[in-house]
Every structure is written in structure tokens, then in C-alpha cells.
Amino acid sequence: THSWDRETIQLVLNLMPKETVLFIADVRINFDTFRNGMTATVNSKTIITVNPDTREASLLFNYVKEAAETGVLEEEEKPEDMPGSITDVYTVNQLKQKALDVPELFFGVIYSFISKFDVDSSVSKVIRTRCTKCKYQVSDDLQSCTNDLCPGRGQGLSAATGFDLFVDLSDHTGTLQGCSLRSPVAEKMLDCTVKEFTSMTDDERTDLKWKYLLERCKIYVKIFPPSKMRTGVKGIILGCSLADPGEVKYLQKH
Numbered sequence: 001t002h003s004w005d006r007e008t009i010q011l012v013l014n015l016m017p018k019e020t021v022l023f024i025a026d027v028r029i030n031f032d033t034f035r036n037g038m039t040a041t042v043n044s045k046t047i048i049t050v051n052p053d054t055r056e057a058s059l060l061f062n063y064v065k066e067a068a069e070t071g072v073l074e075e076e077e078k079p080e081d082m083p084g085s086i087t088d089v090y091t092v093n094q095l096k097q098k099a100l101d102v103p104e105l106f107f108g109v110i111y112s113f114i115s116k117f118d119v120d121s122s123v124s125k126v127i128r129t130r131c132t133k134c135k136y137q138v139s140d141d142l143q144s145c146t147n148d149l150c151p152g153r154g155q156g157l158s159a160a161t162g163f164d165l166f167v168d169l170s171d172h173t174g175t176l177q178g179c180s181l182r183s184p185v186a187e188k189m190l191d192c193t194v195k196e197f198t199s200m201t202d203d204e205r206t207d208l209k210w211k212y213l214l215e216r217c218k219i220y221v222k223i224f225p226p227s228k229m230r231t232g233v234k235g236i237i238l239g240c241s242l243a244d245p246g247e248v249k250y251l252q253k254h
């Protein structure tokens with residue numbers, strides 16, 4: 001190996017995925033049949049700048065930071081995300097502790113109360129529209145995505161509107177704040193579509209809120225540990241229903 005290879009390998013090993021912006025000049029781009037995608041090869045002329053002080057780099061950094069905090073990029077449907085396969089039961093404190101001890105995402109079930117559930121606040125805090133290409137929040141009357149880094153920029157806007165709110169989950173051990181509750185999980189839980197929700201009266205939304213607020217629920221979550229981009233543990237709700245009292249009693253005894 002060449003010295004630049006060793007230097008590059010050392011550099012890359014020290015980078016955290018989704019936390020560093022790289023500006024790379026002079027690389028060879030080839031199609032790699034083994035990986036079935038484009039790959040970049042460095043050589044002696046390649047210059048790699050970590051977190052360059054440019055407008056593009058700061059836009060990219062802010063975009064990834066926002067995406068990390070909301071968890072929007074972590075949500076591609078994967079078969080292992082199906083609640084049926086999630087069986088490990090935790091308390092809120094156990095979830096938080098595991099996220100700190102094991103720095104990788106995991107799944108779990110908690111029987112907890114929904115201690116913050118603002119479905120009766122302004123609709124803009126419950127329903128959001130995002131560009132389908134980059135998940136950036138946009139307003140659906142726009143002609144194109146407002147994210148400068150969107151891969152679909154310049155093309156017509158392709159956007160999806162859905163439930164997109166934050167809820168707090170509490171039990172006797174603590175509270176997990178700001179868990180993401182989004183479509184299609186929210187539709188199933190609330191038993192109403194986005195369209196039905198937007199045409200509800202304030203009273204109907206308040207009823208919907210009290211159907212779940214402070215009720216014990218069985219909640220399937222996907223948990224992300226804290227990272228440089230995200231302070232605190234992040235939870236994404238994959239399924240939520242009112243808990244069966246018999247099931248809760250059984251758990252408390254065992």
C-alpha cells in the first residue's frame with residue numbers, strides 16, 4: 001500500500017457516519033460491479049478536507065443535523081421493524097440505559113403512559129408535508145423543494161403529507177421525551193386518515209387526545225442512542241395501542 005492509502009484509511013476510520021462533511025478533490029469515480037454502485041478511489045493527488053468552511057458544507061451539515069434530530073431519514077420500512085417481531089419488554093429507564101450502554105439502534109416494547117399528546121394543538125404541529133426525495137419539511141404549494149441539497153431540486157415537487165408529531169412516554173421509572181409518531185403508524189393508532197383529521201372540529205381532536213393521554217399503552221419503539229448530531233435518546237413509535245389490563249397485571253407480577 002501507498003502512504004496516501006494508509007493516511008486515508010486512518011482518516012476514514014476516525015469519521016462518524018452522518019456526522020462529518022467531506023470535500024474531496026481529485027478522486028477517480030468508477031462503477032464497481034462487485035458493489036453494484038459507483039465508488040471513489042483516492043490517489044496521490046486526492047485532497048480530502050474534513051468539515052470545510054463553505055456554504056454547501058454548512059447547508060449539508062444543518063440538513064443532516066435536522067434529519068438526525070427528527071429521525072426522518074431512519075424510517076425506511078424494513079421487515080425487522082414490524083412490531084410482531086419485537087418482543088423485548090423494557091421500562092423507560094431500561095430503554096434509556098440500554099441506549100447509553102449499547103451505542104446502536106434497537107427495538108423494544110414498553111407499557112407506558114402517553115404523558116404528552118398534543119393532537120389538539122395547531123394542525124401544523126401534527127400534520128407536516130415533506131419532500132419525498134430528501135424528507136425536508138416543505139409547504140405543499142411550492143413548485144420545487146427548498147432544500148438546496150435535495151437530489152430532486154429543479155424538478156417538480158414530489159411531497160407527502162402525513163402525521164408527524166412528538167409525544168412523551170412515561171412510566172414509574174421516567175419519561176422518554178419527543179418520540180416521533182408518524183404516518184402510517186399514527187393513522188392506525190388514531191383510526192383516522194390525515195384528511196379526516198384535518199376536517200375534525202376542535203372538540204373531536206380533544207376527544208382523540210383524551211382517548212390516549214394518560215392511558216397505559218403498549219408501545220413498540222425503535223430506539224436510537226445519542227450521537228454528536230443528536231443529544232439524548234431518540235425514540236420512533238412503530239405501533240401503539242391501549243394496553244390490555246390483563247397483560248399489564250401479568251407483567252407487574254412477573
Ligand SMILES: [Zn+2]
Pocket residue numbers: 131132133134135136145146147150151152153
Ligand atoms: Zn427535497
